[in-house]
Amino acid sequence: MTDVTDGVLHTLFQSEQGGHEQVVLCQDRASGLKAVIAIHSTALGPALGGTRFYPYATEEEAVADALNLSRGMSYKNAMAGLDHGGGKAVIIGDPEQIKTEELLLAYGRFVASLGGRYVTACDVGTYVADMDVVARENRWTTGRSPENGGAGDSSVLTAFGVFQGMRASAQFAWGDPSLRGRKVGVAGVGKVGHYLVEHLVEDGAEVLVTDVREESVRRITEKFPQVTVVADTDTLIRTEGLDVYAPCALGGALNDDTVPVLTAKIVCGAANNQLAHPGVEKDVADRGIVYAPDYVVNAGGVIQVADELHGFDFERCKAKASKIFDTTLAIFARAKTDGIPPAAAADRIAEQRMAEARRA
Numbered sequence: 001m002t003d004v005t006d007g008v009l010h011t012l013f014q015s016e017q018g019g020h021e022q023v024v025l026c027q028d029r030a031s032g033l034k035a036v037i038a039i040h041s042t043a044l045g046p047a048l049g050g051t052r053f054y055p056y057a058t059e060e061e062a063v064a065d066a067l068n069l070s071r072g073m074s075y076k077n078a079m080a081g082l083d084h085g086g087g088k089a090v091i092i093g094d095p096e097q098i099k100t101e102e103l104l105l106a107y108g109r110f111v112a113s114l115g116g117r118y119v120t121a122c123d124v125g126t127y128v129a130d131m132d133v134v135a136r137e138n139r140w141t142t143g144r145s146p147e148n149g150g151a152g153d154s155s156v157l158t159a160f161g162v163f164q165g166m167r168a169s170a171q172f173a174w175g176d177p178s179l180r181g182r183k184v185g186v187a188g189v190g191k192v193g194h195y196l197v198e199h200l201v202e203d204g205a206e207v208l209v210t211d212v213r214e215e216s217v218r219r220i221t222e223k224f225p226q227v228t229v230v231a232d233t234d235t236l237i238r239t240e241g242l243d244v245y246a247p248c249a250l251g252g253a254l255n256d257d258t259v260p261v262l263t264a265k266i267v268c269g270a271a272n273n274q275l276a277h278p279g280v281e282k283d284v285a286d287r288g289i290v291y292a293p294d295y296v297v298n299a300g301g302v303i304q305v306a307d308e309l310h311g312f313d314f315e316r317c318k319a320k321a322s323k324i325f326d327t328t329l330a331i332f333a334r335a336k337t338d339g340i341p342p343a344a345a346a347d348r349i350a351e352q353r354m355a356e357a358r359r360a
C-alpha cells in the first residue's frame with residue numbers, strides 16, 4: 001500500500017475530519033469515467049451534494065477533495081434545515097476534453113447503484129444540461145432543467161439567501177436590517193453577484209462592484225448605471241466607509257493579507273470557503289468584524305435542488321430561503337453566548353442537529 005493511500009484511509013477511519021459513512025470508487029473503462037462518490041453522513045436523510053468535474057493532478061487529490069466537500073455538505077444541509085445528509089461526487093478529468101453523454105450516463109448508473117443514499121446536483125464543471133443526462137439513469141439527480149422536471153438556475157435563490165443573511169448581519173451590527181444608505185462592496189458579479197446587486201439596489205444601498213471579467217462588469221453597469229465600479233478586490237476592501245463586503249467570486253477571501261486591511265464592519269457573500277485557513281475566523285472576530293458564515297448564507301441553491309425531489313415550487317423554496325435570516329441571527333446569538341466566532345458557532349449548531357438525529 002502506498003503512503004498516499006495510507007493517508008486517505010487514515011483520514012477516513014481515524015481523523016477528526018473523517019468519519020465518512022461510505023466512499024465509492026467508480027470506473028467505466030468504455031467511457032473513461034473515473035469518479036469518487038463520498039457520503040459523509042445520512043443522519044438527517046439521504047446525502048445531497050453536487051458533482052464536481054475537475055482535472056485533478058492525482059487520484060488521491062480527487063479522493064481528498066470528495067471527502068472534504070462531502071463533509072462540508074453535511075454542515076450546510078444541517079444548517080439549511082434540510083432533511084439531507086452530506087455527500088459529494090468528483091469526476092476526474094478535464095470536462096472540456098472528456099465529458100461525453102456516454103460518460104455521464106455511466107456516472108448516472110453509479111448514482112443509481114446507491115439506491116437513493118446519494119442525491120446529486122451540479123457543481124464546478126457540471127451544468128443543468130449534464131444533470132438532464134445523468135437523470136436518465138436514476139431518480140436521484142437534481143439541478144435539472146425545467147423541461148425535465150428540474151428547477152434550473154440556482155443562483156436566483158442563492159442570491160436571495162445571501163441578501164437575507166446580510167440583512168440579519170445588519171440587524172445584529174446596527175439594530176436595523178435595512179441596507180438603505182449602506183455602502184456595500186460586491187466582489188464578483190457573475191450569476192449570484194448580479195442578482196445580489198439587484199436586491200441591494202432595490203433596498204437603497206450604495207453599491208460598489210468589481211470583477212475580473214469585463215463582460216460581467218458591462219452587464220451590471222448596463223442594468224444598474226448607479227453602481228460604482230472599482231479596479232479590483234484589493235481596492236474594494238480598502239475603500240473608506242465601506243459597511244459591507246460581499247465576496248461572490250472565489251474562495252479564500254478572508255486571509256492573512258486581507259483581514260488586517262478590511263474597512264467593512266460586515267462580511268457576507270456567496271463564495272464558498274471564504275476562510276482561507278483555520279484560525280482566520282478568530283482574526284476577523286478580534287477586529288470586531290461581523291462574519292456571516294458562507295455555507296449558511298449561500299444555502300439557497302441547495303434548498304432549491306432539494307425541493308426538486310418533491311416537485312419544484314419556487315414560492316415554497318423562497319419561503320425556506322427566507323429562514324436564512326433567522327438562522328444567521330441565531331448563529332450570532334450562539335457565538336455571543338459561547339464566546340466563539342460565528343463560524344465556530346455554526347459548526348456547533350450543525351453538529352448538534354446531526355447528533356440529535358443520530359440519537360433519534
Ligand SMILES: NC(=O)c1ccc[n+]([C@@H]2O[C@H](COP(=O)([O-])OP(=O)(O)OC[C@H]3O[C@@H](n4cnc5c(N)ncnc54)[C@H](O)[C@@H]3O)[C@@H](O)[C@H]2O)c1
Pocket residue numbers: 154155156158187188189190191192193210211212213216233248249250251270271272298299301302
Ligand atoms: N451559483 C450558485 O447557486 C452558488 C451556490 C452556492 C455558492 N456559490 C458560490 O458563489 C460564488 C459565485 O458563484 P457564481 O455561480 O456566481 O459563479 P460565476 O462564475 O457566475 O461568477 C463569479 C464571478 O466572479 C468573477 N471573478 C473571478 N475571480 C475574481 C476576482 N479575483 N476578483 C473579482 N471577480 C472575480 C468572475 O469573473 C465571475 O464574473 C462561487 O464561489 C460559488 O461557489 C454559488
